[in-house]
Amino acid sequence: DSGVTQTPKHLITATGQRVTLRCSPRSGDLSVYWYQQSLDQGLQFLIQYYNGEERAKGNILERFSAQQFPDLHSELNLSSLELGDSALYFCASSVAGHPNTEAFFGQGTRLTVV
Amino acid sequence: GQNIDQPTEMTATEGAIVQINCTYQTSGFNGLFWYQQHAGEAPTFLSYNVLDGLEEKGRFSSFLSRSKGYSYLLLKELQMKDSASYLCAVVYNQGGKLIFGQGTELSVKP
Numbered sequence: 001d002s003g004v005t006q007t008p009k010h011l012i013t014a015t016g017q018r019v020t021l022r023c024s025p026r027s028g029d030l031s032v033y034w035y036q037q038s039l040d041q042g043l044q045f046l047i048q049y050y051n052g053e054e055r056a057k058g059n060i061l062e063r064f065s066a067q068q069f070p071d072l073h074s075e076l077n078l079s080s081l082e083l084g085d086s087a088l089y090f091c092a093s094s095v096a097g098h099p100n101t102e103a104f105f106g107q108g109t110r111l112t113v114v
Numbered sequence: 115g116q117n118i119d120q121p122t123e124m125t126a127t128e129g130a131i132v133q134i135n136c137t138y139q140t141s142g143f144n145g146l147f148w149y150q151q152h153a154g155e156a157p158t159f160l161s162y163n164v165l166d167g168l169e170e171k172g173r174f175s176s177f178l179s180r181s182k183g184y185s186y187l188l189l190k191e192l193q194m195k196d197s198a199s200y201l202c203a204v205v206y207n208q209g210g211k212l213i214f215g216q217g218t219e220l221s222v223k224p
Contacts, residue, residue, distance in 0.1 A: 004156075042201075042214055044214075055210070088154075098205075102162065105156035105158070
């Protein structure tokens, strides 16, 4: 158990809908990272938050947004869902604001868009 | 771009040694990780290299050559449970991002 909690574990929804994925980082970790993993794309970095503020941005679509709350948990919002958004979404946390420290991954949320 | 290249698949025999290579673009390099990921599970940390040379940790070792843009992960005394995907990930200065390669799917056979 990495100490990072993601909910829900599985999500099935229809195209055009909006969903929210939730992540609770390990106790003491200030950074939260979101990744998307699909079969043909590998693990793609989406966005990083550090202590409530956006720190780095990757290949995140405009239909996607995220935030980190004062209690350090984070939410990833995916809207106007398309079939191609079906993937495993991972959250990871680390103690530092830079990515040169070990990150601990949650078990992921498997999103299926039908 | 920040292409990170690894072989897609490898097969090895239980008890043997296997080396998984990773090449990356050197511009802006600021560290390299290896993660292990079993199917459907979360990636877990194996090693981190930022200076040239070999880092050994039990059955696993990782090597880095910054000038060549090259790293490898060496797995010794292979066990069946080592069957997994091995992800090479590079930290780049620009934007402070951790970029993952596509991963190498290792199958360990009896």
